[in-house]
């Protein structure tokens with residue numbers, strides 16, 4: 001099976017990281033990363049804590065600046081802009097425009113506590129996209145229905161469960177219609193019984209949309225179900241990538257084998273990745 005199963009020869013990558021290095025002080029956390037993500041492709045990023053997964057997402061979200069290298073989104077440089085025939089550092093306006101193609105959901109939902117669920121979702125539509133209130137309300141309502149929260153639009157975040165809050169955060173990002181969505185361990189802060197409803201919402205979105213997704217997750221069965229391609233990061237590089245079958249059933253590198261065996265035998269949280277186990281036992 002080919003590696004980029006969604007990739008057609010004519011298709012151009014939506015997001016391209018080229019030789020991206022990121023250092024914090026004298027600590028290099030990403031080393032010359034090359035990564036292409038194709039329109040509509042669902043990528044799962046797995047790897048041990050500290051391996052650079054969040055940094056990969058934060059660079060695309062412009063929350064971190066690369067130390068060197070370039071990132072292209074939809075044919076445009078993210079951190080650079082053309083200026084007098086050369087590449088110059090991007091200004092705020094350029095960053096803002098290119099970043100609008102990207103949405104992100106974090107581990108902690110960061111909702112506005114003093115705003116209703118509906119207002120949380122319309123806030124950026126009205127203030128960033130300058131949409132009329134009625135148009136924003138309509139779009140937000142449709143999105144809240146999609147994540148199953150139509151009954152809660154008038155509630156405040158404190159009245160919702162963690163799983164519901166995370167679904168609001170997902171709706172808030174999706175309503176901006178990004179072409180790529182980043183999900184960074186969006187279920188790690190939730191009580192175990194609330195994880196399923198959030199993963200189900202993401203699965204639903206993944207199956208409907210032609211939006212590209214980067215899913216950073218420790219939920220191996222989820223990664224296996226949703227991803228077209230799985231990337232294993234360790235020590236700031238992509239150690240191995242492949243289809244879910246290749247990665248979970250036939251891991252080649254010893255580092256990936258060790259990482260997955262920890263999930264097989266229960267990880268540090270004591271959780272089991274049952275699907276990994278089931279897959280290997282079949």
Ligand SMILES: Nc1ncnc2c1ncn2[C@@H]1O[C@H](COP(=O)(O)OP(=O)(O)O)[C@@H](O)[C@H]1O
Nearest residue numbers: 024027029047048049050051052053054055056
């Ligand atoms: N703002 C920062 N300042 C210093 N070090 C950081 C910062 N952000 C991340 N790091 C370090 O970079 C490494 C990779 O972090 P991260 O991308 O969060 O990994 P992961 O998401 O895979 O756990 C870690 O060692 C982390 O401590």
Ligand SMILES: [Mg+2]
Nearest residue numbers: 053054055185
């Ligand atoms: Mg992280």
